[in-house]
Amino acid sequence: MTTSRAQWSSRLGFVLAAAGSAIGLGNLWKFPYITLENHGGAFVLVYLAAIAVVGAPIMAAEIILGRKSQLSPVGAFGLLARGRPGGARWRAVGYLGVLAGFVILSYYSVVAGWTIRYIVMAASGRLGELAHHPEALQGFFGAFLASPGEQVLCHSLFMAATVGVVYFGVGRGIERTARVLMPLLFAILFALVVYSIPTPGFGRAVVFLFRPSFAELTAGGVLEALGHSFFTLSLGMGAMLTYGSYMRRQDSIPHATLTICVLDTLIAIMACLIMYSIIFSFDLEVSKSSTILFTTIPVVFFKLPGGAIVSGLFYLLVAFAALTSTISLLEVVSSYTIDELGWGRRRASLTMGFAIWVFGVFSALSLGSVGSLSRINLIGRESTTGVFGTLDYLASNWFLPVGGLLIALFAGWVLTGRECRDELEGGHGGLGWSYGVWRFLIRFASPAAVGAIIVSVILGAEYQ
Numbered sequence: 053m054t055t056s057r058a059q060w061s062s063r064l065g066f067v068l069a070a071a072g073s074a075i076g077l078g079n080l081w082k083f084p085y086i087t088l089e090n091h092g093g094a095f096v097l098v099y100l101a102a103i104a105v106v107g108a109p110i111m112a113a114e115i116i117l118g119r120k121s122q123l124s125p126v127g128a129f130g131l132l133a134r135g136r137p138g139g140a141r142w143r144a145v146g147y148l149g150v151l152a153g154f155v156i157l158s159y160y161s162v163v164a165g166w167t168i169r170y171i172v173m174a175a176s177g178r179l180g181e182l183a184h185h186p187e188a189l190q191g192f193f194g195a196f197l198a199s200p201g202e203q204v205l206c207h208s209l210f211m212a213a214t215v216g217v218v219y220f221g222v223g224r225g226i227e228r229t230a231r232v233l234m235p236l237l238f239a240i241l242f243a244l245v246v247y248s249i250p251t252p253g254f255g256r257a258v259v260f261l262f263r264p265s266f267a268e269l270t271a272g273g274v275l276e277a278l279g280h281s282f283f284t285l286s287l288g289m290g291a292m293l294t295y296g297s298y299m300r301r302q303d304s305i306p307h308a309t310l311t312i313c314v315l316d317t318l319i320a321i322m323a324c325l326i327m328y329s330i331i332f333s334f335d336l337e338v339s340k341s342s343t344i345l346f347t348t349i350p351v352v353f354f355k356l357p358g359g360a361i362v363s364g365l366f367y368l369l370v371a372f373a374a375l376t377s378t379i380s381l382l383e384v385v386s387s388y389t390i391d392e393l394g395w396g397r398r399r400a401s402l403t404m405g406f407a408i409w410v411f412g413v414f415s416a417l418s419l420g421s422v423g424s425l426s427r428i429n430l431i432g433r434e435s436t437t438g439v440f441g442t443l444d445y446l447a448s449n450w451f452l453p454v455g456g457l458l459i460a461l462f463a464g465w466v467l468t469g470r471e472c473r474d475e476l477e478g479g480h481g482g483l484g485w486s487y488g489v490w491r492f493l494i495r496f497a498s499p500a501a502v503g504a505i506i507v508s509v510i511l512g513a514e515y516q
């Protein structure tokens with residue numbers, strides 16, 4: 053075991069970095085959008101249950117694997133599986149994670165790059181002009197998607213920022229960025245929630261989110277909530293495993309896991325409150341389009357006082373959230389080359405960043421050909437056309453659930469209970485009955501639930 057491995061400087065450092073990975077476009081874009089489509093209340097409850105039963109146990113499992121092995125995913129499975137059932141074949145789970153990180157980052161960065169364009173437009177006043185004419189904004193957005201130059205530029209800027217952080221390593225790069233951006237992100241979000249409280253739609257937003265109506269819940273909705281719990285918590289591809297490998301032995305895995313899950317969920321709910329309050333205030337007919345973040349939200353912001361500042365802050369918030377997620381994606385890919393191929397960090401971040409950038413250019417260029425806005429669905433389950441849609445479909449329907457299932461099975465059935473318990477209690481103290489709850493969830497409940505997602509994808513279930 054290496055002794056020179058980089059570490060987070062404190063418990064807070066790890067929690068902020070990991071929460072930064074979890075909180076991203078999944079919370080600020082995808083969750084508000086799928087919750088709207090699934091009629092709120094009951095869907096939110098199912099989502100909360102999915103976080104508790106599937107998300108949290110698997111997150112703890114990933115962190116256990118990382119901290120125990122002190123390696124990134126491929127090496128971690130190689131080391132921990134040695135001499136046990138399955139042996140070196142478990143390394144495949146690590147490779148799947150690296151591949152998923154590569155693929156997800158390539159298109160995630162394209163969408164994250166859009167925020168740069170919107171921040172610039174908010175600052176220059178152009179967003180305000182467009183927002184007063186919804187069709188003009190739609191037109192602008194369509195032209196923006198179809199513009200190869202702008203798409204590639206924004207994607208390049210976002211990838212450059214991501215590489216710039218990972219280049220400086222765990223402490224000086226990732227942790228320091230998370231320490232600055234995460235508190236800012238919380239502050240902006242809090243301010244926006246306060247801003248939305250006096251709006252006429254706030255009450256309706258609260259009722260929509262918290263009054264469950266089970267009649268409106270569909271089987272597809274349940275599966276969508278389950279699938280989303282993976283994406284939003286950055287699970288199934290070794291991001292939490294890799295971050296866990298930098299965690300200090302004296303810090304508590306159960307505490308960190310709970311904090312990250314609670315923060316991620318709170319942020320998703322807050323994003324809904326902000327967006328629904330303003331959407332409901334104007335009784336807007338929201339189309340099923342997953343582009344509301346870029347086409348509807350600016351329109352409503354500018355109907356309210358301070359639209360220019362508020363919308364600028366809002367897109368800054370989305371950009372920050374996305375950046376702390378993209379760095380974790382690049383870290384998974386880079387740390388593989390560092391741990392397994394012996395590369396230096398600089399070479400790893402620059403080379404892998406460049407390779408992912410090239411790959412992402414294909415996604416960026418495929419957007420124009422998708423044509424209709426409503427068919428673009430970043431992290432959704434509907435398959436879309438083009439490189440972008442295909443990659444997204446592969447990642448969110450296959451890579452993450454399959455990776456998550458295998459991680460749960462490995463922690464639950466290949467590692468012994470004693471080993472897991474030692475890791476969970478190291479830095480925490482005796483867990484008592486709650487250890488038994490985790491063990492039950494990771495051995496039975498989580499694999500069963502994730503298995504259901506995979507089976508449904510194989511059967512081609514409809515998600516409407």
Ligand code: PHE
Nearest residue numbers: 074076077078079283284286
């Ligand atoms: N959790 C991130 C989000 O919600 C996305 C992500 C997935 C990041 C997997 C890293 C790994 O946007």
